[in-house]
Amino acid sequence: MKSNLDYIKLSERFSARNYLPLPVVLTRAKGCWVWDVEGNRYLDMLSSYSALNQGHCHPVILKALKKQAARLTLTSRAFHNDQMALFLQKLCRLAKYEKVLPMNSGAEAVETAIKVARKWGYYRKKVKKNQAKIIVCKNNFHGRTTTIISFSSESQYRDGFGPFTPGFKLISYNDPDALKRAIDEKTVAFLVEPIQGEGGVVIPDKGYLKECYKICKKNNILFIADEIQTGLGRTGRLFACDYEAVKPDILILGKALGGGFYPVSAVLCDDEIMDVLNPGDHGSTFGGNPLASAVAIASLDVIIKERLVQHAEKMGNWFMKELKKIKGKYIKEVRGRGLLIGVEMKRPARTYCEKLMDSGILAKETHKFVVRFAPPLIIKKSELNWALPRIEDILAR
Numbered sequence: 001m002k003s004n005l006d007y008i009k010l011s012e013r014f015s016a017r018n019y020l021p022l023p024v025v026l027t028r029a030k031g032c033w034v035w036d037v038e039g040n041r042y043l044d045m046l047s048s049y050s051a052l053n054q055g056h057c058h059p060v061i062l063k064a065l066k067k068q069a070a071r072l073t074l075t076s077r078a079f080h081n082d083q084m085a086l087f088l089q090k091l092c093r094l095a096k097y098e099k100v101l102p103m104n105s106g107a108e109a110v111e112t113a114i115k116v117a118r119k120w121g122y123y124r125k126k127v128k129k130n131q132a133k134i135i136v137c138k139n140n141f142h143g144r145t146t147t148i149i150s151f152s153s154e155s156q157y158r159d160g161f162g163p164f165t166p167g168f169k170l171i172s173y174n175d176p177d178a179l180k181r182a183i184d185e186k187t188v189a190f191l192v193e194p195i196q197g198e199g200g201v202v203i204p205d206k207g208y209l210k211e212c213y214k215i216c217k218k219n220n221i222l223f224i225a226d227e228i229q230t231g232l233g234r235t236g237r238l239f240a241c242d243y244e245a246v247k248p249d250i251l252i253l254g255k256a257l258g259g260g261f262y263p264v265s266a267v268l269c270d271d272e273i274m275d276v277l278n279p280g281d282h283g284s285t286f287g288g289n290p291l292a293s294a295v296a297i298a299s300l301d302v303i304i305k306e307r308l309v310q311h312a313e314k315m316g317n318w319f320m321k322e323l324k325k326i327k328g329k330y331i332k333e334v335r336g337r338g339l340l341i342g343v344e345m346k347r348p349a350r351t352y353c354e355k356l357m358d359s360g361i362l363a364k365e366t367h368k369f370v371v372r373f374a375p376p377l378i379i380k381k382s383e384l385n386w387a388l389p390r391i392e393d394i395l396a397r
């Protein structure tokens, strides 16, 4: 039997060094729990950055995946398949949009939204050719493609990867006036995360999204929400924008849409925007494939049937209240919405995450000083109760 260390050594030999994982090698999972190769059990409080809202290996999604995998997995978009339309219909009805464009990874969906917004800008808003500008926020995280890192404010994400894609303007987050000031006749869209997840669970002031949406409408600019991490129940609403009753012009989803089984992402908007795309304008070999579609249908069904949105709100409110009771001289702030919670420390969070791992809890630092707690939305109060004294023991140090 190989140990954690054996696999880690092997990985270090053959893997690019683009990650610094916690030193644990997982081999099996069920619900909120994962096991390493040495038989140790951990509570997963990261959920693969919210891609596992439904929990690990959910039996309903597993069944759908197995059934579809034995029947038809890939057609490419050169032909129709009998799963994609059903997936798109379900997602449109749930999110209340007229059209969906299915992709695979989150970054691809962001790229897709950028392309749609730019084309809308040229063909509908009549912005001068190749002049379109998209406004984005400092401290954003929208993925890792060359275009997306072109508008990152994180120097490490950009260092060594230029030249960059032009056409983006960075403004401060949580500042509607900055948005007003940044707009000119070339502006086609404002791309924003309703909560900055990777940025350290940064929650804007109440009314921020609504105000920005109004500014966008007044100036004929598309409001694009990246809900790849915050969407599908994570924050205690189906979408984090629901808190302010904002319906984005373009909504970007990913992560939990694949139920932890398969990469599935999507861009949603109404006809008048999606209509700018013509056959051949955009595509993906795997986007909308029948296996992805069947998995996504089951993933959405689980969220609705198990009332995970309501559950996330209830568990999140309670868990955050308990976390706030923890007294520790290095705790700066506890903040969150639903089950997307960050504890900001006064010292680097990595050490705390390593200690949490040793006591059976997997969490990951984000933005250096923040320990993020974002367990699967199926988590039970008893499981959170198991975790709390362990978390307290470590964060109070």
Ligand SMILES: *Cc1c(COP(=O)(O)O)cnc(C)c1O
Pocket (backbone or CB within 6 Å): 049, 105, 106, 107, 108, 110, 141, 142, 143, 144, 193, 197, 198, 226, 227, 228, 229, 230, 254, 255
């Ligand atoms: C994870 C994430 C992405 C990128 O998704 P990938 O599937 O990793 O490409 C984009 N935006 C947000 C807000 C995310 O959390």
